[in-house]
Amino acid sequence: MRQPGNATRAPRGVITRERLVADLRALSVRPGQTLIVHASLQKMGWVAAGAPTVVAALRQALGPDGTLVAGAGTPENSLTSRIFREQTKGLRSWMVSGYLERMPAFDPLTTPTSAGAVAEAVRTTRGAVRSDHPQSSFAAVGRDARELMAGHQVFCHLGEESPLAKLYQRDASILLLGVGYGSCTAFHLAEYRYTTSPPMREYSCLIKQDGISRWMKYRDVVLDDGEFENIGKALEDKITVPIGTVGEAQSRLLPLRCVVDFAADWLTANRW
Numbered sequence: 001m002r003q004p005g006n007a008t009r010a011p012r013g014v015i016t017r018e019r020l021v022a023d024l025r026a027l028s029v030r031p032g033q034t035l036i037v038h039a040s041l042q043k044m045g046w047v048a049a050g051a052p053t054v055v056a057a058l059r060q061a062l063g064p065d066g067t068l069v070a071g072a073g074t075p076e077n078s079l080t081s082r083i084f085r086e087q088t089k090g091l092r093s094w095m096v097s098g099y100l101e102r103m104p105a106f107d108p109l110t111t112p113t114s115a116g117a118v119a120e121a122v123r124t125t126r127g128a129v130r131s132d133h134p135q136s137s138f139a140a141v142g143r144d145a146r147e148l149m150a151g152h153q154v155f156c157h158l159g160e161e162s163p164l165a166k167l168y169q170r171d172a173s174i175l176l177l178g179v180g181y182g183s184c185t186a187f188h189l190a191e192y193r194y195t196t197s198p199p200m201r202e203y204s205c206l207i208k209q210d211g212i213s214r215w216m217k218y219r220d221v222v223l224d225d226g227e228f229e230n231i232g233k234a235l236e237d238k239i240t241v242p243i244g245t246v247g248e249a250q251s252r253l254l255p256l257r258c259v260v261d262f263a264a265d266w267l268t269a270n271r272w
Contacts, residue, residue, distance in 0.1 A: 015047045015247040020057035023246040027175075027253050031063030034144065034172040036256065037070050038185065039118035043178030044247035051121035054177075059142065067142035069167065070122040071185050072113035077106045078135055078205040079215075083114075105206045105213035106134040113139070118177070131163055134207045134216065138163045144170075155218045157203075158185060159192035172256045178249030181232025182225055186256050190263035192221050194271065227271070231263050238262065 029035065037058060047053050058068050075081035079100075088096050104111065108130050113119050123130060123139035130139045131152035140148050140163070148170075153161035164186060174186055181187070192198060199222040207216050235241070235254075239262075242253045 013046070015045050017048070017053050017057045017060070020047070020054060020247060021060050023244065023251075024057060024061040027244045027246060027251060028242050029058075029061045029173075029175065029253065031061070032065040033062055034067045034142075034148070034167065034170045035062060035069065035175055036138075036167055036172055036185070037068065037118065037122075037175045037177055038179050038183040039070075039116060039175075040178035040249065041117040043249040045249070047247060051117040052125075054118050055121045055125055055141075058175075062142065065143050067140055067144040067148065068122060069138055069140040069145075069148065069163065069172070070119040071115045072119055072123050072130055072137045072139040073115055073135060074106050074111050074113060074137065075135060076114060077104055077111075077207070078203065080201075080203045080205075081135065103206055105208040107208045108132050108137060113137070133157065133162070134205045135203065136162070154216065155220055157220050157223060158188035159221060162189075164189040168257055168260055174252075174254040174256050174259060176252040176254070177246055178251060180229060181235075182228045184228055184232065184254075184259065186259050187225070187228050187231055187263045188223055189260050190267055191223060193260070194264040194267035198222070227267075231266050234266055235259065235262050 039054065041047065041051050041054065062068060075083045078084055088099055113123055122128060122141060125141045128139050128141040129145040129149040131137045131149040133152045133154060136157040137152065138149060148163050148166050151161065152163060156162050158164050168189060174184060176184060200219050201222050202217060202219055204215060204217045206213055239258060244251060
């Protein structure tokens with residue numbers, strides 16, 4: 001069930017931080033929340049000074065007691081990621097070898113994220129903390145950032161030993177800012193929970209330790225976002241989802257714990 005929020009507005013011109021803060025508050029973003037954001041800067045319109053302004057607005061809306069989190073994943077350093085398969089498809093062996101020679105190793109302090117401009121702005125905000133996973137890291141800034149980012153195990157992309165499980169325990173909120181349910185990372189936590197024996201696979205990625213690049217292999221749950229839009233549609237038939245515009249982007253604010261529990265039930269009933 002959709003809640004219209006401020007979705008009827010038709011903003012024009014340059015979008016300021018003050019405007020974004022007002023839009024976020026109209027969508028029920030409140031001080032003190034722990035919030036994970038998935039955002040498309042392009043969908044927001046012409047934002048003054050770009051992604052850093054979006055992050056500043058989010059932090060102002062959350063206040064000094066809030067915590068802002070964003071995915072900071074780096075699939076470019078992996079032999080087993082979708083990006084690697086797409087970029088090397090049809091290449092001859094010598095071309096793949098050249099690609100691997102140029103592949104960047106993951107360094108949590110310096111490696112940019114490919115999760116979008118807003119996520120990268122969170123990562124590079126002064127005081128931000130990043131989790132250590134070489135493919136599925138998160139970045140956070142705010143009161144509980146360090147605690148939420150600690151202990152992200154390499155064998156657990158997005159499960160019980162990742163920041164997502166801590167966000168679930170905190171009953172955090174999810175902000176889909178100009179993006180659909182296909183970008184809702186919290187659904188992946190449900191992939192660890194919908195069955196006692198989720199399918200597993202081997203992953204491989206390039207990391208940097210003590211200034212030296214080396215390959216790391218590990219086993220973890222198979223992750224598949226192909227059903228996420230369907231899960232989101234089913235979710236909106238069950239709960240009221242606040243929907244409004246932030247800047248010019250249609251946005252949704254969701255309770256993470258409810259989203260994960262619903263997705264786990266949906267996967268149990270439908271995935272097999």
